[in-house]
Amino acid sequence: MRFHRRALLIxxxxxxxxxxxxxxxxxxxxxxxxxxPVPGARAAAYCAALHAQLPAKLDGLSEHDLKPVSxxxxxxxxxxxxxRCGVPRPAVxxxxxxxxxxxxxxxxxYEQVTNGGVxxxxxLRKAYVEVLLPPKYAHDTGPLVDLAKPVEHTIxxxx
Numbered sequence: 001m002r003f004h005r006r007a008l009l010i011x012x013x014x015x016x017x018x019x020x021x022x023x024x025x026x027x028x029x030x031x032x033x034x035x036x037p038v039p040g041a042r043a044a045a046y047c048a049a050l051h052a053q054l055p056a057k058l059d060g061l062s063e064h065d066l067k068p069v070s071x072x073x074x075x076x077x078x079x080x081x082x083x084r085c086g087v088p089r090p091a092v093x094x095x096x097x098x099x100x101x102x103x104x105x106x107x108x109x110y111e112q113v114t115n116g117g118v119x120x121x122x123x124l125r126k127a128y129v130e131v132l133l134p135p136k137y138a139h140d141t142g143p144l145v146d147l148a149k150p151v152e153h154t155i156x157x158x159x
Contacts, residue, residue: 032080036070039086043127047072047085049154054083059142070129079134081143085129090121103141104148120144125155 051071097154099110116135
């Protein structure tokens, strides 16, 4: 009987741990901490210009303060939509079968993440911009529509 309880506790702990990991993939910890990318100087300059033009509302969602404060990150809404600028080129971009979508002149690669949300990353730009959309917004292009003009105006096309 003890073996079964121990096995059950291990199984419950494993499920809880995986659930927490899946949530963390999209929702930063309660203090709204986000990993800040470390781009080169040129990409960082593009990202600073982008940050200055980001909308206060994204698809009607209010902006969130993230920690640490950075020109390379931004967030909106609850559940939180997170933008990170200056991320490395995503591995999925090397696959010619990768799903991509063009929204108002900006092309984004699409990557499903473990919790049902999506990671959208700009392609063919001098700096890569990643947007993490939680499951609630995974099929909504509104955030990408609102980001298209700022990305197009501040991050030139090219690789």
